[in-house]
Amino acid sequence: MIKDITFGQYFPAKSIIHRLDPRIKLVLSLMFIIFIFVAQNAVSLAFIGTLTLLFVLISRVPVSLFLKNIKAILFVIILTSVLNALYVTTGNVLLEFWIIKITADGVKRALFMSARIIILIISSSLLTYTTTPTELTDAIERLLKPLRFIGLGEAVHVMAMMITIALRFIPTLIEETDKIMSAQKARGADLESGTLFERIKALIPILVPLLISSVRRAYDLAEAMECRCYNGGSGRQRMKQLKLAGRDYLSLAVLVVCMSAIIAFNIIF
Amino acid sequence: MDNIIEVSDVTFEYTDNDNVSTVLKNLSLSVERGSFTVILGHNGSGKSTLAKLMSGLLKPDSGTVTVDGITTADEQNEIEVHRRVGMVFQNPDNQIVATIVEEDVAFGPENLGLPPNVIRERVDSALKTVDMYDYRLHAPHKLSGGQKQRVAIAGIIAMEPECIVFDEPTSMLDPKGRREVMDTIYRLNKEKNITIVLITHYMEEVEKADRVVVMDSGEILLDGKPSDVFSQVEKIKEIGLDVPQTTELLYLLKQNGYELPDGVIATGDCVSELLALLRRENCGNTEC
Amino acid sequence: MATLSVENLTYVYGEKSPFQKTAIEDVTFSAKSGEIIGVIGHTGSGKSTLVQHFNGLLKANSGKVLLDGADIWENPKEIRKIRFKIGMVFQYPEYQLFEETVYKDIAFGPTNMGLSAEDINKRVLDTAQMLGITAEMLEKSPFDLSGGEKRRVAIAGVMAMQPEIIVFDEPTAGLDPAGRDIVLEKIKEYRDRTGALVFIVSHSMEDMARVADKLLVMNSGHLSMFDTVKKVFSNPQKLKKIGLNVPQVTKVFSALKEKGIPVDENVFTVNDAVSYLLSFLKGGKNND
Structure with a gap:
């Protein structure tokens, strides 16, 4: 059933990574992504790869889920590899025909780039698998709080509120789209055949009702929020306060150590 | 008599492309604190407009509406009015803001700026009152209509209002959901002593009310105890309602x-x- | 004359996924032109899933739907043609209106059928007239109509296709009593005029007592009863067990019988109850 699609990729499990403060997780993920680009040689990248694998194991999220995400962008990985292999023409020539010349350096470069992309995917999936969309939104809102000093406090709140409402209503709208499609199909609407133009035209009976219903929902929701004393971000208090725990400081420390190691590897090797 | 809501001599007009239609005409109505009032009327009788006037969502064109002595027309009183009179709407989907049940219930108290531990207490107690505590960590879109509506009710009672106006809260629910919601509403009135104004066109929801007000074309047609109002079978049928x-x-x-x-x-x-x-x-x- | 037969129909949602759920299992029945069949069952009993198989919006995992003896999926490319013969009006059908004018919206189905402009015009006008949609309304935007009017326009959009079989999923949900009466009356009129086979999915036993000839009772995906209204309602214990009810007046009669009054329990509408009681009071005895 379409409404069973879980939005976002959160995978509920009990691990220390799941329990980390979402702000810390977000900061660490960003740091980690920087690592990936800082790593300049095979040794540092291998080190990052090992770390990533370790985190995946700690997270207790099935490895197959990560593989699924890699598979989804396999095309990008292959394309990058091929382009890199063709672009780098120094080193021992392994293969040459017509205008194509594959060298050892090119292959190395291709492997290095693919590894980078794969690690990038795994580490960002790790964030979304272990953090709910709500936690993420919350983390973004709170991390951006200092922006209120330059008069952007309300803007940050509004953005976070918009993301929350979008996350709340996406499943509802998916279900509604499903219903409207069935209803128009029952009136003989043909959504599956015809030229591109005809197919786009055939979407009108679905898009118009969907738009109208979204506007109605937005209007209803605004009234409901007003009744619940909503008055923007000012004066609002949150039930769930985020507090950094020992594990958060620890993970931050671990990452700083790793960062230093990578820089050292970059210089040594 | 102690009244929580006083609607006096209110007229409300609705303008659409230069066409002015009068929704309410010189209507007066007071709601006694702790009472259970049902407002009946067919679609377009002005009952929903009346509900929104009572909860401060709409302001009268003439006349006054006061809640606990506070005039709703004054923009500055808005928050004070809303925290005293909550409102639950027809479509359960369109009043839930957050992606987790307990966070949605917390939305009102959060807006009131209460301390986090007080919010937590209110949320837990509100969810227990509507019998949804076990679902506090669920995603709202996976709940049944009746459950969603009870979450919406919890979101209102967490603000600890004096009065709740329900605008056709059961009309989109199946019989089971309808029963769950009605049982909850009765309980709020009897156990929590919350004043209830229930707008409906389901006659079976009238039975336990203290008072029934029947509206027709923006005016009050009948007003009294359920048994008195329902002795006027002909009048009720005449305006397209059932008994x-x-x-x-x-x-x-x-x-x-x-x-x-x-x-x-x-x-x-x-x-x-x-x-x-x-x-x-x-x-x-x-x-x- | 059309006959709809359902043979051993089974449908599983999200097969081989963690959300796998058998929605209907081994349902078999057959119905023919001229009947109004009420489809009842609590939410999640599979009644909406069942009716969506009739016109191929869902395809069963096993079992068949036969229209006049022919499998509707015999030629999957022709499934659209089946949908012209078996119409379906969804819950809250007014939410699927999309055209600029009421006329165009009603014409959407007939246009998809590939009829001539003349035919389309005739069908739109005839259907509009039957449903009390005035010439003035036909030129309006459907979004400017009242809730009850929108519902009728949406129903007209399906009736204009003149299906031999027509399914209504909770056609009266959310309407006030007057709106509900009109819709039920028009459904009956369509059946009388065209001799169509009509299915109405409903939660209202009172409505079903008024319009249905037979009731198809679903319970946790299984066909629990398929019989005349009289036979089904004469088994209130069984209905209660699966979370359904009998009309209020039937409850009154059951209670009278329990108190030792020899009344007939098979009374389902107020009018029947009145005439029955009158003759009972006069004759002192009534066995019919």
């Missing part, structure tokens, strides 16, 4: 010359009246 089957049955028998009381609503009462009638008429002596 409960029990009321109608006894009414029609009475039309045929049998002596029966007006405005009987409960099934049990109807049965006892019929038994008494059959005994009086001594139906054929042999069987009764």
